[in-house]
Amino acid sequence: MSGMARKIERIAVLWAGNMGAALIGGILKAGVAKAGQVTATARSEERAAEVARQFGVRATAGGNREAAAGSDLIILAVKATKIAGVLEEIREVLHEGQILISVAAAVPLQVIEAGVRRRMPVFRAMPNIPVVVEEGATAVAANGEATAEDRAVVERIFRAVGVVCFVEEEAMDAVTALSGSGPAYIYMVIEALIAGGLKMGLSHEVSTRLAEQTVLGAAKLVRETGLHPAILRDQVITPGGVTISAIHELERHGLRAMLISAVETATNHSRSRTRAMLEQMKHEG
Template sequence: MLKEKFGFIGGGKMAEALCKGIIRAGLSAGSNIIVSDVLAERCRLLKEEIGVQTTQDNHDIAAFADVIILAVKPQIIGEALENIKNDITPRHLIISIAAGIPLHFIESKLRENVRVIRVMPNTPCLIASSATAFAPGKHTTEGDKKLAHAIFNAVGKVFQLEEKYLDAVTGVSGSGPAYVYMFIEALSDGGVKMGLPREIATALAAQTALGAAKMVLETGQHPAQLKDAVTSPAGTTIEGVSKLEDGGLRAAVINAVEAAALKSKKLGELL
């Protein structure tokens, strides 16, 4: 268990997932986590369901926590930083999970030499299966990097990258779960169309996606090699693959990643 206390500014779905993931991984107890949100009802739910402390005052976050995680929408991060800038001391590490918001913007809104890390996680951190990338700020220490790695490694896979790659990460893994859920739903719909009960079709589709993903990660083989291993000459799979190609699956996914990455970049440019 880590000695640091954690504070979340913003109590949305990602903050909730991270809180649950951190507690489930044994990195911290709920009593060492505090979450702020503007909605009293949201605070009540988080306190009751997760066991964390809650507040509607961001100053309480800075007073309690050593690690402050900015989990607000990108459009209001400037306001949140303005609210706490005089509360930040050398003991604080700021971790931002706000999509598209560059390190230099966060650093410019706080006192000099504040330690900041920009992170792009995704919601499967709730079940310790997150895909996360982070970029350290100019005042970040090696200890800060190790701490960030420990936090996000406990809830999935984590990669340290240069900040210039984080918009692309947003397009792939930040938004990616939504694309995969859509694929699972479509695969299930296909099963229902062919007569399977919905529950069975969805379970088969989800387990298939899980198994295929594990094959990529655990074998180290290129996805194309694994696809070819399933695709027998004149068999059933090549018939399906042909239809996916007709439907433009590859182009649609590539375009989705590009659109999300460009949106992330634009959010930073609008500041």
């Protein structure tokens, strides 16, 4: 990798499942690293072979220790329930100068730090599923060891698959509720718009195309104009027109209040899960 203050020669992606593979794809496509610099692991020979074939990287069934030992950036794309085991597996080979990124978004930094048992830069990232089409929204929290240069490396990785925001760790539950789970809410919106089109006699194909592009285009306009969505919404309304009659209906059914409550409820749910995880850690000493 060139043009970066912190030199990253080798990247390990432990557990190249959906998320791990999406990150490898982004890293290679954005030129953050070349295929020869990346090692991935999976559980089965089949998956390892598939990842090797797809990306041209070295991929092994197992081999987490070897991959971690030889890398200066380690991405843990491991299931939250398995992260303690994987950290135990790689702990002894961790060394000075490495950066650790966990995308097991629910796992607090404290848990990872306790698992590695050494002072090192650790990042907790919450990406969302559109990373597979390089339109992910990722929020990242860093521990106290991370420098500005480490952050720049991590930012490049996630920028390869979408947009990145750095947040304080306390914000992670709200992030999970907004962008982590958010695609599910928007799929429901798209689904319902399609159903509306169908109800009014549009074909499946036309309804789907128009609904998906409407969501995509509306989001793009928010991003590119930088205008508040309320202003953009107002621009679509003509007095006594069609749009305002629909908006009246959406307000009557509380669309906005519903989404605000959804994010609030999901944040609280995520908070209680985080608390439970920290409690469990305390009990296990």
